[in-house]
Amino acid sequence: MNALVEIRQFNQSIWLDFIRRKILVNGELQKLISEDSLRGVTSNPAIFEKAIGGSDDYDAAIRSLALQGKSVDEIYTELAIADVQLACDLFRPLYDSNDNSGDGYVSLEVSPELVNDTEGTIEEGMRFWKAVDRPNVMIKVPATLEGLPAIRRLIAEGINVNVTLIFGLERYRAVAEAYIAGLEDRAAAGLPINNIASVASFFLSRIDVLIDPMLEKLAAEGGEKGELAQSLVGEVALSSAKQAYQIYKEIFAGERWEKLQQKDASTQRLLWASTGNKNPKYDDLKYVESLIGPHTVNTIPVETMDIFREKGKPAVRLEEGTDKAADVIRRLPELGINLEELTNQLEHEGGQKFKEPFGKLMAALEKKRQEALAETVAPATYELGQYQADVNAQIKKFNEQNFTEGFWQKEASLWTQDAEAQESIRSFMGWLRVAETMVSAVPEIEQFVQEVRTAGFKHVVVMGMGGSSMAPIVFQKSFERSADGLELSILDTTDPGTVRQIEESVPLTETLFIVASKSGTTAEPLAFGDYFYNRLKELKGDKAGENFVAITDPGSKFIEAATKEGYRKIFLNFTEVGGRFSALTYFGLVPAALYGISVGEVLERAIRMMRACGAYGPVTENPGLELGAALGVLAEQGRDKLTLVVPQSLHDLGLWLEQLIAESTGKLGKGILPVAGEPLTEPSLYGQDRVFVYVGYGNEADEANQQKLQALQQAGHPVISIRMQEPLDLGQEFYRWEVATAVASAVFGINPFDQPNVQAAKTATDRLMKEVTEKGQLPEEEKALSADGLSYYGVPAAGKASELLTQFFQTNPGDYVSIQAYLTESPALNEAMDKLRALLQKRLHVATTFGYGPRFLHSTGQYHKGGPNTGLFLQLTAENPNDLPLPGRSYTFGTLKNAQAQGDLQALRDYDRRTLRVDLGANPEQGVQKLIEELSAQA
Ligand SMILES: O=C(CO)[C@@H](O)[C@H](O)[C@H](O)[C@H](O)COP(=O)(O)O
């Protein structure tokens, strides 16, 4: 048992006189609580100056807050409050325990500028109490004459108070009196006083620092006085403390106190502060070991705590030499030393000692604030040629409508006049400001990441569809995993081959599985969750839940199941943020943080874009509005195929953009079709329906793409370019594109936040699954042709594959071909798909899109059915050789996937879309090659 733990037997509580974001999130404070019996934390302005001014722990948050237009004062308060909340939460189990001995508190001091301001102290004390919103916070109030009435008032209000800057015995009496009077006021008002805690912080080392040199000077003068002075060197602080303890015993006894005690009031314990030794001649533990006594607290700095842990010899000593202590205090006047005057001086200097670092901190914050405000977002360039004038006119129209202002006010009439749609729009605009909310959630996320690392997890698998998984894919593919990040995989397909691949590629017991589903009812993530939970149960029995985390909405049905299965954590997201707008919420940020990305910085970039888009006041240019207006106007003029061009390093950004744009705009026969991952080619192969958007990095030349884009622009195609600085800027781009998508939808006059046609495929799938349950298999479709191992469905029968394909691929300008692969993804297959797309484009001069099923059902699937009827849908299926059973269900992953494919095909046909299914047989890669050959052989 180390000394810190041992001291508990003497009923003294050790608190830590230090706080810093890092120790709150990296498990250090938790370790002190669990292993060293730490029972509280105190902070003060000097401590925060060291923490905030002396580290970069807070920089991203400072910048985010500055960009929100907050003053340095507000920034400081938010940071300090966040830290205190985190610490309070770590102490909460102790505070809630039956025998907490009055511990488990975290102190937050009012501004040192209020040291002589009663009303200001009361106002700030109440504000902090409310803002921290934790029962185990203590508001620190200085024991100045002006502080005393504030103490009384705050106690009467039911607020826990730590009275700080106490140096003298008379002032200590007044402090205890203020506390008792506060309790009496409260009791007289008929309010409970049983849950109010208070400590009186008596400062020690500073007393000796001031008085010792005086005593030493007198000692040097010799004589009787010199002798007396010599005997008092180093004794005054400890003697004051010992005397204070006697006063404490006297005050908290007797009739007056007993009345309060009957109402379960607690005494105001003495807390020894300033207990780090400042004099090299003294023992480092001078202000710790000598002051151990029941019902007291000692708040000690980290260094002293480390020494005490190693060398401390705890024993009750507080009442040793009580008479001598009285004598020390009594004899000081003989030496001409007026203790009261000196303690007043210490009090005054104490105020200064806090004001100075506080001022320094404010200046440092101001510098960082200014720097943050000077940063700009990645510029976008527009080469729109003949369309520029119309885009300008649209922007002008928006500006005349005060669009930006209305947008931030969530004025749904900017999109539609339909009352029901307006209601839906208003209720899904939580994404507008969710990044701000998430800034405050960053420490919680970081704390969680640390917990996961400490628990020994090596890998994370996110299991979700669409908006619940696209952002994690982008993060994982666009960032290098940092040294302390965990490996990250995303499972968003029911393809049994892929499920098996994931299962075989991760160390199951060391893998954290995140079931991500906003609704908590989506079939795929629930199936993945069940499958892997079952596997973990086989390996870990009842402890399987440790490996599972849920991200879902409040009120989702999944919460109950996850709780029952003992999930490690359930992150509750925001009902008012739709899935495809949730990249900057727990859905995107928890996986990103586990992967080692600084999510605070991602958010800071997003907030920078919010600011640029007018979130914090009028702007002359609004990057989100400009992009949205351009895309909207171009689409209305037939340029509705948004062809995304990215460097290889941003390859998967398209997946996220596809869902955002297609699902938001593709409805009521309108919309923008995102075309991602289509190999860029020469101008002659494109129709007049394209707008090219390049998203890349300023410092990456990406020559090949640039040259082609230049040629396309010269050929009259509109080209938009956005150049980020680094992957963290994706935070900006997520936000820019969300705004742009909403703005483009306003150009079309549609509700961007619903997905009315997604349900059609789900309903058809459900019907098919019912049939599977009843009949044991899916209905067989009639084949149009079987040739060379490929089977063709859903088109008129033909003698030859090439003939059938020629008949199917009849296109008009403005059409597109959508290839939908219900297959196991592999690099070879991706390569084959690129060839297939290139071939189709070369032949037909139409846009080609590609998606793996069932992923795209939660993404572009909306556009396919709700957008214009310009698509030709080529569905590719294959055998499922390594099928996997689904626990608790009578069917397999393979059957579910086949039903999803068939269900969507059915839905597409119900919407009169042109469809062809080709079953590739046993070897999909070869099957695609074969298909390419057949297509090449077309007449
Ligand atoms: O007042 C409390 C706790 O209530 C402490 O945080 C107190 O401010 C610190 O112990 C002192 O400021 C530290 O003083 P010092 O060691 O710098 O003299």
Ligand SMILES: O=C[C@H](O)COP(=O)(O)O
């Ligand atoms: O984009 C959303 C997907 O359809 C998944 O929805 P969910 O998060 O409710 O499971």
